[in-house]
Structures are given as structure tokens and as C-alpha cells.
Amino acid sequence: MAKLGFIGLGNMGGPMARNLLKAGHEVKVFDLSADAIAACVALGAVGVEQAVDAARDVECVVTMLPAGPHVAGVYGGADGLLAAAEKGTLFIDSSTIDVETARSVARDAETAGMVMVDAPVSGGVGGAEGGTLTFMVGGTETGFAQAQPFLDVMGKNIFHAGASGNGQVAKVCNNMLLGISMIATSEAFVLGEKLGLDAQTLFDISSTASGQCWSMTSYCPVPGPVPTSPANNDYAPGFSAGMMLKDLRLAQGAAQSAKASTPLGAMAESLYALMEQSGNDQMDFSGIVKLLKGDL
Numbered sequence: 547m548a549k550l551g552f553i554g555l556g557n558m559g560g561p562m563a564r565n566l567l568k569a570g571h572e573v574k575v576f577d578l579s580a581d582a583i584a585a586c587v588a589l590g591a592v593g594v595e596q597a598v599d600a601a602r603d604v605e606c607v608v609t610m611l612p613a614g615p616h617v618a619g620v621y622g623g624a625d626g627l628l629a630a631a632e633k634g635t636l637f638i639d640s641s642t643i644d645v646e647t648a649r650s651v652a653r654d655a656e657t658a659g660m661v662m663v664d665a666p667v668s669g670g671v672g673g674a675e676g677g678t679l680t681f682m683v684g685g686t687e688t689g690f691a692q693a694q695p696f697l698d699v700m701g702k703n704i705f706h707a708g709a710s711g712n713g714q715v716a717k718v719c720n721n722m723l724l725g726i727s728m729i730a731t732s733e734a735f736v737l738g739e740k741l742g743l744d745a746q747t748l749f750d751i752s753s754t755a756s757g758q759c760w761s762m763t764s765y766c767p768v769p770g771p772v773p774t775s776p777a778n779n780d781y782a783p784g785f786s787a788g789m790m791l792k793d794l795r796l797a798q799g800a801a802q803s804a805k806a807s808t809p810l811g812a813m814a815e816s817l818y819a820l821m822e823q824s825g826n827d828q829m830d831f832s833g834i835v836k837l838l839k840g841d842l
């Protein structure tokens with residue numbers, strides 16, 4: 547069993563750290579929230595007072611933080627993780643952050659003699675709790691091989707996406723596609739309804755025809771056809787519209803720096819920004835159907 551550090555014990559990081567504990571690892575935990583630390587300590591973790599303390603005398607540190615500036619802040623500088631850890635420590639950053647920050651922190655880690663992978667996830671809080679997350683990993687073959695046993699504890703599907711930052715690239719590309727396909731599916735249901743077509747009938751036809759996609763078959767944005775979808779639970783998340791907006795903004799930032807043309811991604815970002823402006827960013831992202839219907 548290994549000694550690990552875990553920093554960022556929120557909705558995702560909390561259950562991920564708990565799964566590492568359940569697997570028998572020794573885990574030092576840190577968060578800005580004392581309650582989040584206490585919840586892990588109750589399950590056998592060692593709570594520490596500063597992020598750097600979680601990086602000392604451990605083989606691996608996992609970070610699960612809100613965004614790029616938090617990651618750069620925690621890793622960098624004279625009082626950051628990279629300065630505090632022993633050379634050769636493995637760092638796994640599972641936060642969803644911009645590609646540029648992921649690559650620059652990984653470069654700094656390498657310069658400091660560390661091994662680092664970016665390993666953003668999909669699967670949401672349910673996946674974090676069940677240990678069934680999908681990890682998209684960017685980094686060297688060695689880094690991937692070292693991270694895999696720990697990722698296996700927290701996830702089910704672990705993909706090596708290539709060099710540093712490529713985990714984040716896979717994540718933003720996938721979520722841009724998801725945002726667009728959810729809007730497209732929603733538009734189809736709104737149009738069908740206005741033209742007098744019952745939602746279940748449209749679902750039965752389209753889910754076996756060429757319009758079929760995950761947003762329809764697994765997460766249908768209208769109540770009825772897919773009983774487990776948030777549409778049947780008043781659009782409680784799930785995956786919130788605010789989190790989708792965050793990922794679409796990251797995708798647009800990445801597209802700009804790569805000079806890629808992503809017009810539907812840009813449109814999706816604008817529509818999810820309207821969800822935010824109307825005060826509905828905590829609604830599930832499939833609630834975009836209500837915006838399109840004029841119900842928000």
C-alpha cells in the first residue's frame with residue numbers, strides 16, 4: 547500500500563480520496579474547507595494544515611481543484627507543492643483546467659525532477675463515488691504507468707491520450723461535443739412538440755435512426771423516454787449547466803490558441819451563458835431544452 551497526498555476534497559475529490567482510503571492506501575488530505583478534511587479524517591485519512599504538507603513523505607499526490615489558477619497557485623512558487631516534494635514524486639492533477647496551464651505546470655514539474663500527468667475525468671459525482679470514473683491521461687508512458695494503479699482504484703476506464711495536456715484536450719473536445727449534441731437533441735424535441743409529435747414517438751424513431759446520440763439515448767432532455775435522466779427529476783444535476791459552460795469556455799480558449807474554427811462550440815458557449823445569466827447555472831445542463839422552449 548502506498549502513501550499518498552490528496553488536495554481538493556470537494557464534490558469529486560472527497561469521494562475519490564475516500565476510494566483510495568478504502569483500497570488501503572495511507573492518505574494525507576488537505577482542503578481549504580475544514581469540514582471537507584474532517585469528513586475524510588473520519589474514514590482514516592490524516593488531515594494536514596497546508597497543501598505542501600500533503601506532498602511530503604508521499605509517493606504520489608492527487609489534486610482535484612476548481613480551475614487553472616488554483617492548480618498553478620498550489621503547484622508553483624517557493625511555497626508550492628513542486629518545491630516541497632521529494633524528487634521523483636508522482637503528481638496526478640485530475641482537475642479540469644485549460645490546456646496551457648496543464649502543460650506549463652507539467653513542464654515545471656519535470657524541471658523540478660517530478661513526474662506529472664494531467665488526468666481529468668468524466669463520470670460526475672456518481673462516478674467518483676462508485677469508483678467508475680473515466681480518466682483521460684496526458685503525460686509520458688512512465689508517468690501513465692506509475693499513475694495507473696491509483697487511477698484504477700478511482701476509475702473504470704483509463705486512457706492514455708498522449709503527451710502532457712492531452713488529457714485536457716480530450717476532455718474539452720468530448721465536452722464540447724456533448725454540449726452541442728445536447729442542444730441539437732433539445733432543438734429536435736422542441737420542434738417535434740411544436741409540430742404535434744409526441745416525445746416518446748420521436749425518441750422511439752430517432753434513437754434507432756441516424757439522429758441517435760448519447761444525449762438522446764442515455765440522458766434524454768425531455769421527461770419520459772429515459773427514466774434515469776435529470777429531466778424526470780426537475781432537472782436537478784447531474785452535470786450542471788454552469789459546469790458545462792466552464793468546459794465550453796475552456797474549449798473556446800483552446801480553439802483560439804490553436805487557431806481552430808469551432809463555430810458550433812462558440813454557439814453552445816453562448817447558449818449556456820444565457821442559462822447562467824438567467825440564474826439557472828445550477829440546473830442540469832439538459833435543462834437547456836427549457837431555454838429553447840422559452841420556459842426560462
Ligand code: NAD
Pocket residue numbers: 553554555556557558559576577578579582597610611612613616619620640641642643667668669670671784785789792
Ligand atoms: P468543488 O468546488 O466541489 O471542489 C473543489 C474543492 O477544492 C473545494 O473543496 C475547495 O475548497 C477546494 N480548493 C479550492 N482551492 C483550494 C486550494 N488552494 N487548496 C486546497 N483546496 C482548494 O468542485 P468539484 O465538483 O469537486 O470539481 C473539481 C474539478 O473536477 C473541477 O475542475 C471540475 O471542473 C472537475 N469535474 C467536476 C465534475 C462534477 O460533476 N462535479 C465532473 C467532471 C470534472
